[in-house]
Amino acid sequence: MPQPNALTNLLGLTEPQMVKFVQVQEWPAYRAGQILRWLYQRRARTIAQMTDLSTRDRLTLTQRATIQRSTRCTVLQSQDGTRKFLLTLDDGMTIETVLIPDDQRLTLCVSTQVGCMLDCGFCLTGTMGLKRNLKSCEIVDQVLTAQDQLIADERITNLVFMGMGEPLANLDALATAITCLTNKSWGLGWSPRRITVSTAGLASRLKDVAVLGVNLAISLNGTTEKQRQDLMPAASEIASLKSLIAACRRYPLPPNRRLTFEYVLLAGVNDHPADAQRLVKLLKGLRCKVNLIPFNEFPGSRFRRPPDHDVLQFQSALRQAGIDVFIRTSRGRDVLGACGQLGNSPAGHEAVTLTPIESRC
Numbered sequence: 473m474p475q476p477n478a479l480t481n482l483l484g485l486t487e488p489q490m491v492k493f494v495q496v497q498e499w500p501a502y503r504a505g506q507i508l509r510w511l512y513q514r515r516a517r518t519i520a521q522m523t524d525l526s527t528r529d530r531l532t533l534t535q536r537a538t539i540q541r542s543t544r545c546t547v548l549q550s551q552d553g554t555r556k557f558l559l560t561l562d563d564g565m566t567i568e569t570v571l572i573p574d575d576q577r578l579t580l581c582v583s584t585q586v587g588c589m590l591d592c593g594f595c596l597t598g599t600m601g602l603k604r605n606l607k608s609c610e611i612v613d614q615v616l617t618a619q620d621q622l623i624a625d626e627r628i629t630n631l632v633f634m635g636m637g638e639p640l641a642n643l644d645a646l647a648t649a650i651t652c653l654t655n656k657s658w659g660l661g662w663s664p665r666r667i668t669v670s671t672a673g674l675a676s677r678l679k680d681v682a683v684l685g686v687n688l689a690i691s692l693n694g695t696t697e698k699q700r701q702d703l704m705p706a707a708s709e710i711a712s713l714k715s716l717i718a719a720c721r722r723y724p725l726p727p728n729r730r731l732t733f734e735y736v737l738l739a740g741v742n743d744h745p746a747d748a749q750r751l752v753k754l755l756k757g758l759r760c761k762v763n764l765i766p767f768n769e770f771p772g773s774r775f776r777r778p779p780d781h782d783v784l785q786f787q788s789a790l791r792q793a794g795i796d797v798f799i800r801t802s803r804g805r806d807v808l809g810a811c812g813q814l815g816n817s818p819a820g821h822e823a824v825t826l827t828p829i830e831s832r833c
């Protein structure tokens with residue numbers, strides 16, 4: 473329960489909440505937009521920076537509100553240029569955000585939960601269990617902090633919600649954060665086309681992603697009910713493979729957009745030619761592309777990465793069936809920053825050598 477005199481976190485307010493906050497202070501309505509622009513477009517870290525507010529109003533605001541950002545950011549630099557940011561939240565918990573350079577793109581992989589309630593067998597985050605949902609301000613803060621860390625003329629081109637956690641299990645905070653990221657008049661002004669939300673398969677909530685206008689990716693990884701139950705037991709319990717594909721077929725895909733299916737390739741488990749054929753059958757008639765992700769090993773994992781030859785064969789089988797299919801280059805594996813590697817190393821395993829290049833408050 474918030475204390476009666478607790479400071480309001482300005483970064484945690486939605487636009488209507490900011491309008492109400494301004495009304496309570498008996499300030500003119502335009503002040504809501506002014507404060508929002510300071511937060512997101514001018515990236516104020518302190519109320520003192522809001523210099524188009526009078527000194528008196530800034531003092532009042534300081535007494536009643538605060539701007540809550542992560543308290544610490546440690547940057548781990550991979551040899552391939554990927555940067556993993558370890559962000560400390562105000563309650564001391566840590567989340568991870570990964571900046572991935574790739575050809576013309578600079579993609580930021582954003583987390584939505586501390587840990588994850590699902591237990592996908594190929595994912596380190598899943599071994600942590602769910603600690604808590606992130607607040608919308610903690611989701612947006614990952615983008616603001618990564619932008620603060622950019623060097624020279626770097627610019628983040630794409631945002632993917634594929635970090636720690638299941639985004640659709642924290643839908644309200646995700647939706648508020650996406651509003652802050654995409655609003656053009658006071659927010660960060662991102663095009664929804666450059667944002668992708670990935671789900672492990674919460675079929676009943678796919679329609680909520682459509683409302684946000686962003687791209688949808690589905691982490692599939694299995695081509696039979698049994699395979700998905702083995703690999704993604706919790707997600708399979710929420711929605712069977714059959715109901716997930718049915719929800720994808722109902723998805724109101726805008727023109728010129730397509731669904732993305734993510735498929736983590738696990739040696740000897742789901743990388744057989746028969747898996748490729750079943751995948752082709754499952755996706756028949758869907759406007760989609762497939763991203764193949766050769767498994768990124770982590771300490772304690774029971775799975776192995778398939779040899780390149782098998783990965784290429786799998787790709788070729790899909791391609792021959794007319795499916796657009798890409799092999800996701802693994803980035804940041806040396807800093808456990810690649811897909812499925814986010815989270816704490818399980819106890820009892822040798823620590824992976826990380827290279828902190830910067831640490832600041």
Ligand code: SF4
Binds near residue numbers: 590595
């Ligand atoms: S793959 Fe995604 S949904 Fe599955 S355990 Fe990892 S973070 Fe959670």
